[in-house]
Structure formats: C-alpha cells, structure tokens
Amino acid sequence: MIRPYIAAMLRVRQLANDFGGPFDLDLARGECVAVLGASGAGKSVLLRLIADMDVGTGEVTLDGLDRDRSSGPQWRRRVVYQAAEPAWWAADAAAHFRPGDLAQVHALLPRLGLSPDLMAVDIARLSTGERQRLALVRSLAVGPDVLLLDEPTASLDAASTAAVEALLRARMAGGLAVLLVTHSREQAARMGQRAFDMIDGALHPA
C-alpha cells in the first residue's frame, strides 16, 4: 500500500556529533515515532541534538524554521526534551512551573493519577514514579509542538503507563508530535506509527 504523503513538521538532516549520527528523520504533526535500542546505542544523543542541548552538525527545522535561527530557550519551548532522569532545581514542585501554566498543570495532574496536593510537597519526598509523571506534566504544560521523550514510563506500573500513553495520544490527536525512546517493543508498537532501532549511533527501520 502506498503511504499517503504527510508533510513533516520536524525535519532532521545529517544531524551528528562524535557520539551518534548522521541522523535523517521526519516527524509529522500528530505522529509518534518510537526509537528502540541497546543501552549506550545513542538514543539520548539523538534527542539532545534535536533539542539543541549538545553541539553537533547538520540541520533541524520545525515548520520550516531553522533551529539555528532560534535561541536555545525559544527552540526548547517548542521542542521539549524530557530526560530519562529529569532535573529538579527547587525543593517544591510548584516552583518548576510558570504561574501562567498553573491552570493547565492542575488540569493535567489528575489525568496521570496525581493529586494537586503534590504541588506543595518537597520534590525529594515524591516517589520516583510520581516525579516521572510530574516531569511529563511539566513538559506538556509548556504547550510544545514536539516532545522528545526519553523512557518516560521507565519507573511506572502498568496503570500509570496506560495513563501516560492515553494522555500522549490525546495530545497527539491535537497535533503534538512525539519522538519516544523506549526499551519496550510493546510500547513502541502501541504508540508509534513508525519505529526505529538505534544501533551503534545509527537509525534502522524496526
């Protein structure tokens, strides 16, 4: 069957550094592409290069806008990278959100089984799984066009994983594009319209 042509929102061309690439990848609005691969294969390198968090060569565009014409912070509001171990820079959860995003945050928390009370709790006291879900709330609250997710359900049980996947699907229906790094082939099949295996710093169709 001929796949209908869908215009790419995110275009990655010959993106590389010493640890991976050159990568070529297109991601359409509303699409999820999954990336599988062994530990150390270069999956996080790919995400960090796209997010402009590591230095590399090559080209990345979003809706035709060249990444190099945006400042890093501007780019990372539209193309949000969520690390496997997200960083927290203040004791209380609420300090990690912009006041203008708080209504959105309070709408998202229950969708991931999180209580609003969590916002007043010391981050260090939250469980690993609670912090992982809160990281997704933080990523989505920004309202990105593209979400680069590094193992976003690694610490979650089946029910929380299902909640995360349902929320992502709902956002994808609204146009969000997701590049999902996962160690689960089942999750890649559930979520990804396409999947790749990362092998020694190169992408291969799975």
Ligand SMILES: Nc1ncnc2c1ncn2[C@@H]1O[C@H](COP(=O)(O)OP(=O)(O)OP(=O)(O)O)[C@@H](O)[C@H]1O
């Ligand atoms: N700045 C750096 N300096 C030195 N080595 C690096 C750097 N960045 C990446 N690497 C190396 O590149 C390789 C790929 O790393 P990467 O974090 O992308 O792996 P991964 O596929 O995400 O693995 P995992 O599944 O364990 O998270 C690793 O060997 C890593 O040590």
